[in-house]
Amino acid sequence: MVADFTRDERVSALIVLGGLILAGLFMAIAGRNDLLGVHGWMIAAAGLWGFFAMVRGFGLPEPPATRLAEYYDAPTRVGLILTLLWGIVGMGAGFWVAALLAWPDMTFDVAWLSFGRLRPVHTSGVIFGFGGNALIATSFHVLQRTTRARLPDAISPWFVLLGYNLFCVIAASGYLMGLTQSKEYAEPEWYADIWLVVVWVVYFAIYMRTLARRKEPHIYVANWYYMAFILVVAILHIVNNLAVPVSFGSAKSYSLFAGVQDAMTQWWYGHNAVAFFLTAGFLGMMYYYLPKRAGRPIFSYRMSIVSFWGITFMYMWAGSHHLHYTALPHWVQTLGMAFSVVLLVPSWASAGNALLTLNGAWHKVRDDAVLRFMALAAIFYGITTFEGSFMAIRAVNSLSHYTDWTIGHVHAGALGWVAMITFGALYSLVPTMFKRERIYSQKLVELHFWLALTGTLVYVFAMWNSGVIQGLMWRTYDETGTLSYSFIDSLVAMHPYYIARALGGLLFLLGTLTALYNVIMTIRMPAIGAHDPQGDLPAEPALQAGE
Amino acid sequence: MPFDHETIVGFAKSFGLFYLVALSVICLAWTYWPTNKKGFEEAAKMPVLEEEDRPWH
Numbered sequence: 001m002v003a004d005f006t007r008d009e010r011v012s013a014l015i016v017l018g019g020l021i022l023a024g025l026f027m028a029i030a031g032r033n034d035l036l037g038v039h040g041w042m043i044a045a046a047g048l049w050g051f052f053a054m055v056r057g058f059g060l061p062e063p064p065a066t067r068l069a070e071y072y073d074a075p076t077r078v079g080l081i082l083t084l085l086w087g088i089v090g091m092g093a094g095f096w097v098a099a100l101l102a103w104p105d106m107t108f109d110v111a112w113l114s115f116g117r118l119r120p121v122h123t124s125g126v127i128f129g130f131g132g133n134a135l136i137a138t139s140f141h142v143l144q145r146t147t148r149a150r151l152p153d154a155i156s157p158w159f160v161l162l163g164y165n166l167f168c169v170i171a172a173s174g175y176l177m178g179l180t181q182s183k184e185y186a187e188p189e190w191y192a193d194i195w196l197v198v199v200w201v202v203y204f205a206i207y208m209r210t211l212a213r214r215k216e217p218h219i220y221v222a223n224w225y226y227m228a229f230i231l232v233v234a235i236l237h238i239v240n241n242l243a244v245p246v247s248f249g250s251a252k253s254y255s256l257f258a259g260v261q262d263a264m265t266q267w268w269y270g271h272n273a274v275a276f277f278l279t280a281g282f283l284g285m286m287y288y289y290l291p292k293r294a295g296r297p298i299f300s301y302r303m304s305i306v307s308f309w310g311i312t313f314m315y316m317w318a319g320s321h322h323l324h325y326t327a328l329p330h331w332v333q334t335l336g337m338a339f340s341v342v343l344l345v346p347s348w349a350s351a352g353n354a355l356l357t358l359n360g361a362w363h364k365v366r367d368d369a370v371l372r373f374m375a376l377a378a379i380f381y382g383i384t385t386f387e388g389s390f391m392a393i394r395a396v397n398s399l400s401h402y403t404d405w406t407i408g409h410v411h412a413g414a415l416g417w418v419a420m421i422t423f424g425a426l427y428s429l430v431p432t433m434f435k436r437e438r439i440y441s442q443k444l445v446e447l448h449f450w451l452a453l454t455g456t457l458v459y460v461f462a463m464w465n466s467g468v469i470q471g472l473m474w475r476t477y478d479e480t481g482t483l484s485y486s487f488i489d490s491l492v493a494m495h496p497y498y499i500a501r502a503l504g505g506l507l508f509l510l511g512t513l514t515a516l517y518n519v520i521m522t523i524r525m526p527a528i529g530a531h532d533p534q535g536d537l538p539a540e541p542a543l544q545a546g547e
Numbered sequence: 548m549p550f551d552h553e554t555i556v557g558f559a560k561s562f563g564l565f566y567l568v569a570l571s572v573i574c575l576a577w578t579y580w581p582t583n584k585k586g587f588e589e590a591a592k593m594p595v596l597e598e599e600d601r602p603w604h
Contacts (some may be wrong), residue, residue, distance in 0.1 A: 145594075145600075289594075305574075
């Protein structure tokens with residue numbers, strides 16, 4: 001990494017890391033009587049580690065000018081590995097909290113092992129750790145290949161990748177210590193939020209600067225999706241996290257919003273996090289890697305553009321469907337419901353576009369587990385978006401809201417769509433990025449595929465059943481007009497499904513572990529064109545003629 | 548004009564409606580404009596082109 005930096009970049013890196021150390025020390029001192037201090041020391045340690053790495057490599061020769069004739073893929077390689085590591089952390093935490101719901105005693109009276117603290121480690125771990133690293137890693141790859149231009153410099157992609165992971169570590173460790181601002185998917189406190197804004201602005205700047213240097217005049221549609229993801233996430237993140245800290249020495253802050261405005265802002269953020277983090281970004285991934293792997297151009301490029309604008313116009317308005325039957329004005333609920341239903345059009349246009357691209361290449365889908373991951377992702381994307389539009393209808397929502405049906409819906413999207421497209425892209429990227437001839441074991445990719453599919457189906461069916469049962473039990477009245485079931489009755493009814501859900505999650509986690517093993521073994525294979533230590537020489541004859 | 552609930556609702560229901568309709572019309576017209584067809588078809592081939600994996604100069 002340091003060897004890729006020019007002298008000027010090494011100096012800039014030292015200044016940035018020095019600043020990080022100072023910021024960490026300031027937090028550690030100002031927050032010495034607060035949990036903020038712990039994070040301060042962690043940030044200072046991260047900065048110090050980077051600073052020493054930079055000092056040690058400072059005297060290395062500058063990178064040769066020939067590097068400019070190559071794409072810059074080192075951050076993508078590291079990002080792919082971080083994706084898998086966070087996947088295991090996030091999915092492992094997910095499995096654990098699923099088990100906690102079935103067997104609540106497993107908290108063992110330890111505060112940081114409680115459900116409330118571990119659950120955001122799961123959600124942030126999979127969304128931001130796993131999903132975010134996958135998006136950063138693949139976006140750098142797609143951006144360079146479709147603009148035919150190298151990233152503008154070496155330092156900013158590393159700043160984005162490592163800075164983003166620092167944010168993820170601060171977030172996850174904060175949850176375990178009990179730090180949260182209690183906004184779903186936006187739990188990290190004010191100082192982590194400010195840091196993420198800095199990282200995110202640099203990320204968007206990389207995109208703009210590379211596009212400005214592009215050699216290919218047309219901006220391929222995948223880049224539009226990636227840019228929508230970066231830009232909108234920045235807007236959502238800034239607005240929803242507007243807060244006033246108690247003091248500069250305190251981790252605690254209070255939101256600028258209150259009451260129903262707070263709820264609306266939160267779900268405007270929350271739903272668009274699904275729309276632009278978990279949908280637009282991964283659609284960008286799909287629109288590049290699926291045609292590439294199938295060896296066929298996207299079925300309709302024009303349909304992909306219409307879907308893009310459809311999704312960006314409409315998702316923004318859909319968030320209020322999270323607040324049906326609340327203090328939110330009725331017309332705002334109806335607005336969210338209407339936009340959610342219409343959203344089915346661009347969503348199915350994308351899912352259909354992907355499947356129609358595969359039409360004629362089904363033999364490849366059958367033979368190639370990597371392409372099958374992507375095909376399955378498109379199918380689950382279609383299923384989940386249909387389900388989402390359906391659940392946003394007020395009457396349906398009256399049954400599904402606050403039940404496990406919602407959890408089932410989210411995981412059909414997260415496991416079936418987001419993770420499947422990520423694994424498809426990851427498996428097709430790893431051999432080329434690490435300059436290996438092929439993936440270590442195609443059989444293990446097959447195994448992973450079936451583990452992931454089985455895990456997803458077990459999970460989703462368990463939650464659908466559980467959710468509908470829960471919803472019906474909560475609305476069943478007897479002839480005297482009183483509720484037939486107590487809350488505990490519904491909890492008992494859900495217990496078998498909770499065990500099934502934990503099993504589904506475990507299968508999915510085992511699949512991810514298989515992927516990590518396969519990727520590590522791929523990296524350990526000899527590189528293409530590497531010198532063969534045996535040499536391409538005839539074997540020594542065991543016995544000379546005439547001996 | 549007071550910045551209250553009624554004003555915001557009025558704005559959203561009038562300007563918001565025409566704004567989204569206009570954006571949709573512009574987007575559809577641009578996408579399906581006959582002269583743009585060829586360029587889009589070329590662009591669609593971008594991921595599947597087999598060529599050297601390095602930046603253009």
